[in-house]
Amino acid sequence: MSIQIPRGTQDILPGEVEKWQFIEKKAKDICRRYLYKEIRTPIFEHTELFQRSVGDTTDIVQKEMYTFEDRGGRSLTLRPEGTAAVVRSYAENKMYGQAVQPVKLYYFGPMFRYERPQAGRFRQFVQFGVEAIGSDDPAIDAEVISLAMELYREVGLKKLRLVINSLGDSSSRKAHRDALVAHFQPRIGEFCSDCQQRLETNPLRILDCKRDRDHELMTSAPSILDYLNEESRHYFETVKKHLSDMNIEFVVDSTLVRGLDYYNHTAFEIMSEAEGFGAITTLCGGGRYNGLVQDVGGPDQPGIGFALSIERLLSALDAEGVALPHETTVDCYIIALGDSAMEYTVPLLQELRRAGLSAEKDYMGRKMKAQFKAAERVNAKYVLIIGEEELEKGTAVIKNLQTGEQENVSLDNIVEILNRG
Incomplete structure (x- = not known):
């Protein structure tokens, strides 16, 4: 169950x-x-x-x-x-x-x-x-x-x-209360049990009743405005x-x-x-x-x-039909290819987040094409691609998913480049 x-x-x-x-x-x-x-x-x-x-x-x-x-x-x-x-x-x-x-x-x-x-x-x-x-x-x-x-x-x-x-x-409400009691009391038996009880405890509550709101005495009840x-x-x-x-x-x-x-x-x-x-x-x-x-x-x-x-x-x-605006864009999605690159992205991801950037990486062992799909699903602005070869050179490929443009950049400058947008 x-x-x-x-x-x-x-x-x-x-x-x-x-x-x-x-x-x-x-x-x-x-x-x-x-x-x-x-x-x-x-x-x-x-x-x-x-x-x-x-x-x-x-x-x-x-x-x-x-x-x-x-x-x-x-x-x-x-x-x-x-x-x-x-x-x-x-x-x-x-x-x-x-x-x-x-x-x-x-x-x-x-x-x-x-x-x-x-x-x-x-x-x-x-x-x-x-x-x-x-x-x-x-x-x-x-x-x-x-x-x-x-x-x-x-x-x-x-x-x-x-x-x-x-x-x-308080004095206005007392005068109105007395008028309500006089108005409802002769026919209170036509109202629900809650209203019958309210007649004695708080007759103003009768006007708020959902069950008897269509009763004719409701529309003709004394108005509080006449007793102010x-x-x-x-x-x-x-x-x-x-x-x-x-x-x-x-x-x-x-x-x-x-x-x-x-x-x-x-x-x-x-x-x-x-x-x-x-x-x-x-x-x-x-x-x-x-x-x-x-x-x-x-x-x-x-x-x-x-x-x-x-x-x-x-x-x-x-x-x-009002749609509320909300931001779901991710600044950078890191695609790592190879064991060394995947290991490298763990501290890099932390560095990006500490710099105030929203960033994500693959945790499911996906292939490169599937990682690109994942980046699109989270609406990433940029994809950062790091393979074994790029890691040896201290570089990465950064791709703008909106324009399709990409370039090689130094890993040392990633935060600066992403902040520049």
Whole structure:
């Protein structure tokens, strides 16, 4: 019996992994320009972290987390999302005391959720995310959104839709919560068991239900925008103005609530409108989470961030027919003929690589013609041919595989010649 990969996971093979590397490099460069610094947190955390931050009433905590007990009897969970761990690290390492504020961070890493695998969705998936913690300026909300949009733009996506909403402050959300309970309670028996439970624990989650999203009460539900107090309304208007000033197009959707309990004020999603992308169009989601730092044991510090799936970004690129550039050229392929020449190429290969050149040789005992074929397969720029006769003279034949030109060169000058190109 052969052992196969677990359901909901994937192998990223050579030829495909270069696309991931391109996206990672692009994201890191954008973060450099925006002055976000990389943070790396553990793949597993104490389960309580996600229960307190993501929320007990969310599908993630109730249905999707990979939770286990270690040998010490502690309940641990493979991280289902990145924000909680970053905020925990921010509080634990007292980053709020740093001289430079707000603290601007980004991360890459695998996340884990037990859900039904489908196109672009996996049980192990990779997120890129950013967090800006320590400022309640609406301008930082706009900056975080612009960073996400800039990444999509720079990798070549065009068919995008930015949707934003305000969830308001605590008093606005309480007024909206009461209105939602009054709206849904008379007919809550028509909804799924999850929604019936959410009516008491977090009625806002009902608006995020996938099973009952077509129920008529969903479209007539009270809008959070009608319950924003003056401060929350002004905050949202300022965020929108900043986005407009940056020429970032958006639409307001009062039903956008996101899937995590820690959001307040600004919430947003970026969606693909590419034909054939699939029924689930969300590429990226994020929002403001004032109060989350305090929930995990830190001081009362505001924050905002987003996370996006690299897998879904790649799917959107495929849907739009965008090909990512990646360099696979080898500078030099060494063809050795004869035992002495083959022995000589071992240290020569090391010398070329230490000089910063990509180089390869035959390890399969192939004949000369087959070695040329191997050089073509790895897209080598040059072939360096060394036989017994050349070795005695201290020379080699170098051939440009693009032009077909070749010449005899001194072995002492190989690095210089290849660097000259």
